[in-house]
Structures are given as structure tokens and as C-alpha cells.
Amino acid sequence: MLILLTGLLLGGTYTLIALGLTLQYGVARIMNLANGETLVAACFVTFWLYTGYGINPLLGLLVIGPGAFVINWLIYAWLMQPLVKRARNRGMLEVDSILATFGLLFLFQGLMLQAFGGSYFNYEFLARPFSIMGDSFGLNRVVACVAAAVIAAALYVFLYHTDRGTAVRAVAVDPRAARLVAIDVRRTAAFAFALGGAITACAGTLLSTFYTFNTSMGVLFTMKALIIVIMGGVGDIRGAVLAALVLGLTETLVASLLDPGLTLAANYALFILVLLFRPQGIFGKRPA
Amino acid sequence: MLRRSFNVLMLSAALAVGTIGAAMAQDPVRIGVSASKTGPLAGGASGVLWPNIKLWAEKVNKAGGLKVGDQMRPIEIVEYDDKSSPEEAVKNIQRLATQDQVDLIIPPYSTGLNLATAPLIAKYGYPQIVSTGNANDLDQFVKRWPNTFWLLGPAQGIADGIVGTLKDLRDAGKIGNRVAVVNVSDAFGLEMIKTGKPALKQAGFDIVYESSYPLGNQDVAPVIASAKAANPDAFVAYSYPPDSFALTEQAQLQKFNVKAFFVSVGGNLDAYGKRLGAAANGVLIMGGVNASDPVFQAYRKEHLEVTGQEADWWASPVAYASLEILQQAVEHVGSLDKEALNKEIQSGTFKTVIGDVHFDNNINNNNWTVGQWSDGVVHGVRATGNLQGAQQPVIKPVWPSN
Amino acid sequence: MLEVSNLGVRYGRHVALEGVSARVSKGEICVILGANGAGKSSFLGAVAGLVGTEAGTRIVMNGKDVTKLDAHLMVEEGIALVPEGRGIFGELTVAENLRLGSHARRAKPDAGKMLDFVYGLFPRLAERRRQLAQTMSGGEQQMVAIGRALMSKPDILMLDEPSLGLSPLLSKELFKSLATIAAEGFGILLVEQNARLSLKTADRGYLIETGRIVGEDTAPNLLKDPKVMSAYLGDAAAAAAH
């Protein structure tokens, strides 16, 4: 039971990390390697707001989410749109966006380095035990997991039960056909990219309540997110959530029953298996 | 408090940018540094090495400069980022030695980069005073590169320190025989466990739980849960900063109460004590300082004032000491002749923030190995060699409930 | 209502259409006939804004010049296309597909009314509204595609090979539906290889050969025109038939 709950909490964390990228990559078709840096930047901003001005990280979400949304919209409009326009097919866009966001990764990292230096940061927030069925867990982790659930649910409702959200999915499924139903594909892609960035930033805010972070750590998060997104099937939030939970559970199981030294290896092994046997993701359909 | 230190940090970062390239007085002593500003090692280097270089340079220049013979010459730091990569580090050393032709070199952060650059630094003859790296085979290194000096001493001493402390506690009847031991699986963690584990066994401890976890892993709830299930009297973690924090937080959350709780790198950070507050009381850490030494206290104060960052309770003073040794060696020799400097460092005795240092066969054998938190301060409780000022270790109280 | 003049399309060096002019009026069914590769689909694609046109092309819709508008804006002007292969969102449900149809601003106010109309036209869709579109049969998918296009409340509905892959019986039903739609006042422009069936339903037609219009007439006249048969089965066949 302890293993299960710990795994679920971890899975919730991973869900947070991956949701933003799955939107950015699945809908806007931008493979954002700077995803982790966005997350870490949000960690720093949260830290700054909390320790500097006493703004509760949960309230901070209200500032950081919209802020990240605007910034990511601008990034898409200024930096990604030219690539989208010149790409003659999806493959070209993929390569271009990998290269461009790799540049962004450095840029963000450099800016954070200028602002915050390279040391480790953390702060204490809700680091209280919270008891679930007799076992105690960090309240901050529980809060983050609940927030992840709320965000995932809100995203689900948005994507599956609103016109705007359905349009976003339509672009993910078939951008050409989407144009035929009066969807402005460019705008929708920009929106999805910005929304993805905002969610990633919220993830950063929540993770900063229990992770120790520094400027150089973004890559770790990007890797995790990539693995989850690919496992879940690009652009499929249900898949991403499931993949994140599976990953969290596997890691915890391996750590508890086998050897904590193997968790990362198990991670990649699982990922590689999924790629080999279901390259279209857990829920994905084979292209006919 | 946090807010203040944070703002100071921001301010000093801005100042640092502004003062780069500020004109120095005539004929400065050029001192090259190549260490990590980016990449995985940047976290450690930015906490321990870079601030001390800044502090030292500022202090020396404020005092009129470095005394070389009868001249007072200002010092100028030439710094490069090695991006945590050996290739870059090697290239940077080459650049410092042959392009910038610096007078002295401050070696990089971490054991790996120090070893990667050692052949080159040796080739150019600069003294290499390593303050942030150690290993068990120091004798071998010294034979290869007689210009290397190892301030932290052999890994053996550091790894065994906690064993000695546990043994003392047990022999005094304060704790039992059961020990849980975990390590981060990277070079450091393995080196430590390799010597620590046999030492524990030899001291007659039962290792009731043993495990390793990957570098960078902060999700250590399963580790603590399993350790707790083994019901140990003492918990020993050869850990790094992110996981030191995570292990402690999980132990607290899961009410994993042991009588001795030990974490390694990270436990020495000032932020560790700040973060935990009263809960830190009684936590044992790797390394330590003589907190009651006024020299050290003054150093801590200056460190905060100049860098905006708190010095930690182990590595910072050691790093600073390495610079003091370099400085005093120059002053003693009266020139920048590398050969003479190496000789002086090999034989001389230096007054530093960590006390008097002298090298035996290029290795400093007087080191703090275990410290213990007590009301926001770390006191050294165990040392190798003949360091003075160790306090008696105490049993860790149960985690305060919050 | 829709007037196209001097339309040209090229793909690299390949000239797909040249100097094509055509018009479609309200409530009219107009069919474009021609062999494979004659340029029929390119024509619809160009009008829908999916395919870039050459200089000199002029597309006027309801008196407004819409020549260079992007595809999503063409929909706002009242031009809806059901592309070949249907272009429905397979991973979305029937209801979602239809709702996306009314994404256009012009369609929003009457979305409810149009949905009733579509469900009235294709009762099957009402029964299966929660089903994923890709799990439906070919004929049902075609209904989804047409229904979705209708949801944008177009003035002109364009269909590219709607009977492709449908059984003769289903094709007939489909054309009956098209007649119903036209009767409601929608203009219909379709490309179809089932010449006889489509000409029976249509009012007027064009015949395209290698990128140019070679004939235009009322549907009954085209039905008798040997040129139509020769376009599909070759000159000799047309000669033999007479």
C-alpha cells in the first residue's frame, strides 16, 4: 500500500512534468527541448516570490501560470512561427524545432545563471507529514499530486468538453482538415504552445515545494517529460497521465522491491520497450 | 532572513557583473581559474569554490595586494567555465598556461576534473592545491604529480569518520548495533561506501539495510521506507545535496527516528540548517568546522558580506584555506617561481581559517570528518590527525512534530 | 454566388489547371467531370484555399474577392469543402466532428438549428453521436464529413468524390441527400467520377481535361454528350456507343 501510494504520488509529479510538453509537441508540433528550463525557471520565480515577498506558492501559481502563458505565446510567435512557415513537412519542423529549442535551452539557462547563480536552492513549504491510510507522506507532495490531478482534469474538460479544446484536438489530429472547419491553425498552435508552457511553469512551481533545484537541472526534467510523452502517445493527455503513473509506480516498485540503483535504468528500459512494441504510444492507434 | 540573503545575492550578482574588467593597478598577479559555471558540477562549484575566490581576491586587493617579495601587487582573476566537461577543463588550463600565461592556477572543482587537468598543470609546474577532491589513491597521484596537494586528505578518513563516531556512541551505550547505510551511486558515493562498509563491519556493526540510488534522484521515499522497516539504530547516507535534503525531509515525514542520522555532502550547507530549523539538531554531517574558533567566525561573516552567500560548514573554509595557502606560499617564497612555491607548500606550515595546515607528502592529514548540527551551527565532532576543538557527539532527538 | 475566373494551379513544373472559369449559384447542383488526373481535385482545393493559385486567378464569393484567403477564412465566407478521403477527425466522436463544423463564426448563431437539420438528414449520425468517427463504415463517415461541412452553414458545399468507396445503393442514397440539401437553398459543387448518377442529380456540369475546361452544359445534355464517355473510357468507346 505504501509502495502504491508513493508510486502514485511520484506519478502525479511526473504527470505535471509531462502535460505541458505533450501539448506543445502534440498540437503545436514543437519538440521543446527547453521544456525543463521553463520548469526550473518557474521554480526560481516561485522561490523568489515566496522567500522574497512571502507569496504562497499556491497563490504564486496565479501569477506564474498566466505569465508563462504570455511569454510562451511570444516565443511561439517570434521564434517558432518562422520555422513552422518554412518547414515543408513535419520532419523538417521537428529537426528545426529541436535545434532552435536547444538554443533556447542555453539561453534560458544562461539567463537564470545570471540571475540566480549555479547553487542549489530550496525552501520549506508544507513539509508536514500527511497521513493517508496510516502511512505518512509529505503534504507538499500530496498537494502537488492533487494539483496535478486538478490540472489534468481541467485540461481534460477543456480539451474534451469545450469548443476551443475540441479545436485544439482537431489540430493535433489533422491540421489540414482543421483548416476546413474554419480553425485558424496557426493561432490554435500558438495557443497550445502557450498553454503547454503555462502548465510546465505550474509544474515547476509545485515541484519547487519539495525538490532541491539549480540552474543546470532542466535537462533531467526534459528527459523525463520526453519519455512520458512518447510513452503516452504524442498529444494524448490521457496517455501522458497513464504513462506518468506507470512510470511512477514502476520506479517505486523497483526501488522498494529490487534496488533503488536500478530505477533510472528501469525507466529507460520501460521506455525502450514501449518504443519498440507500441511506437504510437499506449493509447495510440497504428497508422492504417 | 532568507529574503535578506536572497536580495543580497541578487545585488552582489549585479555588482560582480559590473566589476569585471574594472581596471586594476599596474602589473597585477594574474591568477587563472577554470571551474564549472554550468553543467552538473555547477551547483557545487557555485556554492563552494567561486564565492571563496571572489572573497579572497577582494580581501587581498583591499589589503593592498599580494606581497611578492617587497612589492604589493594586486591580483587579477582570469576565470573560465569548464562546463563540467574534462575536455573543456583541459583546454582551459592550456589557455591559462599558454595564452594568458597566468602566474598561478586555482584548480577546478571535483575529483574528476582535478585528475583530468593534473597532467597538464604538472607539465606547466603550477602548484595544484585541491580543495574539492579526494580519493583513496592519493599517494599514487602525488608520485605522478608532485605539484598536487590534497587538502581533504584520503577518502578513507572521511568515509570512516562516521564509523568512528558511531562506535564511540555505541561503546558509550548510547546507540545499538544496527546500521542502515545508503549511498548515491556515483564516483563519490561508491568510493565512500567501499571504505565505509568494511569499516562498519570491522567495528562490529550490523548492516541491516543497504542500498544505493541514482545520482539526481530526489524521490527517495522508498529508500527511507525500507530503511525504516529494517529498524536501525543509526542511518548513514553517503549523499549529495539534492538527495541529502530529500532524505532528511522523507525521514522527518515518515517519522524515521534513529539515534544517529548522518548525511554527507549537502548536510554541511547553511541552507540545510535554515531549512530544517530545530529539526536539524543532532543531525550528523560529513566534514565539519571548529565553530567556536573566532577566525572561522570572522570568515563566515565576511563570506556573507562579500558574496551575499553563506559559507557552508565544511567545504567553504577548506576552499578558502587553499587560497590562503597559495597566498602565504607566495609571501614566504617572495616570488612567483613555481618550483619554489611547490617546495614551500610541501614543507611549510600555513595559518588558515581551518587552522594550521601543513602537508605530509603533499597530503593534509588533519581534517574534520564528522560534524553535528546544534541550534543552527555545526560543530566538528570528529577529525583525523590532531585537529583541536572537537565536541562530544550527542544522540539525535526524535524529529520535532509539526 | 461563387464565381471563379482564370484559375491556374501548378505543382512545381507540373501545370495542374490553367485558365479555368466556373460559377455556382444558390440552390444549384453543379458537377465537374473528368478523368483521373484531369485537375478536378485541384480545382476544389484551390477554391477552398488549400492549394495556392497562380497570379491572374480571381475567386469571387457573394460579390467579395476572396482569391488569396487562407482556408479557414474561406469557410467564414461560406465555402465548405468535403475533401477526397473525407478528412474527418477519426479520433474524435461524431458529435465532436459536427461541433467542430460550427467552429466558424458565421455558423455559431444557428449551430443548434443546423445540428437538427444534419441529424434530420442523416438519422444514423444522431444514433451514433458518441462513436469515434474512424470506427464507422465508409458511408457513415461520408455522412459525418458532409454533416460537418453543413454545420458551417455554407452557401456553397463542395464535395470531392463523395461516392468513392460506397456501394451503388449507398451512392444513390447519398445523391438523394444532396438533392435534399440543394433544395434547402445550399449551392453544391461536386467532383464525381460516377458520371451518370451525378448528372442525374445535378443541374449543370463542367467537363475538365488535362487542366482545362472543355465543355459546359446542363446535366441532361451532358448525359448524352459522347465527350463525357470518351473522357472516361477513351475515344473508341465513345465512338462505339454511337
Add this chain to the structure above:
Amino acid sequence: MSVPLLAIDRVRKAFGGLVAVNDVSFEVAQGELLGLIGPNGSGKTTMLNLISGALSPTSGNILLSGQPIAGLAAHKIARIGVARTFQLVRVLPSMSAVENVVAGAVFGHNRLWGGEALTLARELLARVGLKGREEIPVAAMTYIDQKRIELARALASNPHVLLLDEWLAGLNPSELRIGMELIREISAQGRTIIMVEHVMDAIRSLCQRCVVMNSGAKIADGISASVLADPEVVRAYLGDDDDA
């Protein structure tokens, strides 16, 4: 008649629920030029893809000189001796004309190398009417010339069976005449050819015999002229004639 060169035996291909080729059987004799026709979406190209190995059949057999080839990888089938052209012309754009043809000579059924391959490629380019233009990058060539290259590439492997997928499509009337002449010549030299085609006049004049498919099934097989007059075939192309 002895063993047919190519025998298609109850071949079926289903994509999910959609049956693209429905238990089709026919045979092709050595040296025959067979037309494979049918309206859009009737399964002709799928049939070619099954023979050339681009797809593997769901069930059924394909025999080349009695040897089963159904389901083999495309490159294996190519080596055994089946060469093809593509519906939308597919040349190798960054290579010169002669290199394109050498590709067929080196890897196909022929397996030539070096000078031999080069000589053959030049010979074939001359035969398809591209003499003197061997070194031109194909990306700079016209549509018909690219089609010629594709044909020469297919011939370079000296295949037992040549599959032409709408090779005449998109040609203007004069080009069409040249193209038909070329096919006639190649056929006259004894090459076995299956051509999928929409240009009915070409079928009528080139192919003695043709197979007609509709909705995945074979609906006619026989002498071209009579097959094309078959009411069922006419209906397949033009749709229902009456309301019955």
C-alpha cells in the same frame, strides 16, 4: 499452356475492415502485355503493391515462374525479377539521369556493377530517348523525361515482370503518343508487362488482354475491346445507367 510467368491466386488484402483486394485471381503469360484497369479506388494500385512487395497480402498466393513471392520483402522480390514504376513519378532527385538508371542495374535482378552497369544505363537512356542527357540532374528534367528515367531504371534490372503504375498519366497528347510507342517497343522485345492505366485508348491499343477491377474484386478478364464494351465495366466507370 505451360506454367504462367506470374500467377495471382485468390489474393486478398484487408486494411482493418476495408477489403481493398478481394480474392482476386489472374495469370500473366510470358511476354504478355496485360492491362489492369478499374475506376478510382478499385484496388489496382494495391494489387501492384502486393505483387511488388510494398504490401503483403492478407491471404492468397502470388507465384513468379512457380516460385511463391507473396509476402516477401520488396527488395527480395525486386531481386527475383519484378520491377516497377510509381503512380506519382518517383525519381531520385539528387542524382543524375544515368545514376538513377544505374541504381536499377546494380541492385535489381541484374546485379551489375561498375562499367557494365554504366554501359547498360547509357544504352537504356538512349532507348527511352534521353541520349545526350545522361549527366543532367533529374530534378531539372520535365515530367515526361522523369517518367522515361523511371522506366529505364525499371528496365535496367532486366526484370521478368515489369509493373507500370499509371505510367501514362499526366502526359499531354503528343507525349502520350511517344509514351505508348515506347511501351509497345518494350513489349515487342518480349518483356512481360502489367500496366495499370486510366488512359483507355492506350489500353485499347496496347493491351491485347485486360483485367478489370471494381471495389476490390475482379469483374472482367479478357480481350480488351470486348471487356471495355462489357456493360458491367461501363457501369463501373460511369455509374448506374438506369433507376432499376
Add this chain to the structure above:
Amino acid sequence: MNIPRNELLAVGAGLAGAAVLAFLPLVTEGFWLSVSVNIMLYAAICTAWALFSGPTHLVSLASAAFFGVGTYSVAIFIDVLPFPALVLIAVAAGALLAILVGLATLRLSGVYFVIFTLGLAELMGQIVTWVQTNFGGTIGLYIFTDLTEAHLYWMLLALTVIVFMTGWLINRSRLGLALRIIGNDEAVARHVGVDTARARIILFAVSGAFIAVAGAIMAPRYSYITPDAAFNPMTSFLVVIMALLGGTRRLWGPLVGVVPFTLVMDFISGHFPNQTAVIVGIAFLAIVYVLPDGVTGQLESLFRRRRPTDQGLLATTVEEGR
């Protein structure tokens, strides 16, 4: 088979150039030698990388995995075997890993291949760590040799020459022709009888083996080998970037990228040690926007005055053959 005159000239010029470069360590022992070692290292790796990724349009991020395997081949056996034997082990290990990966990834295309190979380096690092933790007892391995930087430089120069010769020979062989066809149109390749899978795996093995050798040669420079350093993912990224910067359509393309990139990066880190990341990031974005085809692509389109049709890596990895 006769070899065209201009190619013979190019080979001659290349060998002569290499011979001249071999004298470099006699001129400088210092910084420029170090820079040259780095340039030579990436010249070898990037060219080897492009041998595979150029024609197949598959972006491999497995360079770090091969590099690490090479490094460890040396680290593990340095005390028992002479250095040349270690290089052979690296060749075998690199090729073996490449063949396994090649077989496993035959069905993957586009971004899936990219991510798989990125994960591979991480997985290798984790496995090595775990094995050493549980069976080796230490993670760091020491490599002490008497090889100087000049030796490394010469070895890397030789490796680069060999990579170039191999690339040239492949281009002249059936395999090379097969690859050009695959790069143009994989479906056509299959239908003219090219065993695309075999070609892909052979090439990956050749490329992987060379990168492993580069790792083996560099091992002595590290002195102390840890998985983080040996399997550093940055290696993979740098390789891709430099090779793309140069362009992958010519054998010498990557080289054109490596030299300026290394020098510019070096200039930046030398002059802006505190702003390196920011400047590198901006420079990088600039490259992506200004030089979409890499330097060679730009040069070629200048010469030809028209854009080639097959530009852009991954351009042809869309679904085929339905």
C-alpha cells in the same frame, strides 16, 4: 573501376593536408594544440556521425553512448592490455552496440529514433553505474598513460583520415550507392532491390565503431573515467549541431561545421566566461534561422542558384509504402 580525376585530386589534397597538419604539435605544445585536439576529435566524430545520419536522414543522439563505450573499453582493460588492443576492443564494442541498436530500431523513424538514441546513452550510463556499484566496487576508473596531447592529436588525426577514407570508399561502393538511393527515396530503394535494413545497420555499425574509437583515444585525457563524463549527453548534441551546421550532404560537410563552431565557441567561452550560455544560445538560434541548410548547403545553393530538392534532414521520413 576507374576513379575520376577530381576525386583522386581531392584524396591527394586531403592526404597532403593531413600530412601538413601532422606537424602541428611540433609548432605548438600549448593552447592551440588543445584546441586542435578538440577540433580533430569532433571532426572525426561528426564525420563518422554523418556517415550514417547524412544518407539515412535519421538523427542519432547515440554518439555519447558509443563514445562512452569506447572510453570504457580503455578504462576497463588499460592495466592488462596494450593500447592498440584496446582500440580494437573499442571497435568491436562500438560496432556490436550499433548492430544491436540498429536491429532494435529498424522500425523507428523520425523523432522516435532521435529519442531512442538519446535514451540509449542514458541507459548505458545507468547500466555501467549499476554494474560497477554492484560488482566493481568503484565507479571511477583511473587511466594513467604516458600519452601526451601530441599523441592524442596524432591518433585523432589518423582516425579522421581513416574515417574520411572509409567514407570515400563507401561512397564508391555498392553500399554507398544504396545509401544515396535510400537517402533520396527509401521506397524506391526497396523496389530497385536495395536491402535497406542491412545497409542501415552496416552503416550504423561503421559509424558507431568510429565514434567508439574516438572515445577510446580520448580516454587517457580524462585520467579518471566516470559514467557521467563518458556518457555525457552533451557530446551527442554537440556532434549533431556541428554536423548540421556544416551540412551532411558532403563527406567534408561536417568538417566545415566543426572548425568554425569550435573556434567560435572557444572565443565565446574565452571572452565571456560568465555569459557563455546566453551567447551560445543566441548564436545557436541565429544559426537555425540564418543557415537552415548548414554552411555547405548555403555554399552549394550559392553555386547552383537553385535550392536542391532533398534538403533538410528527416525530410523523407514520412510514412511510406502504403
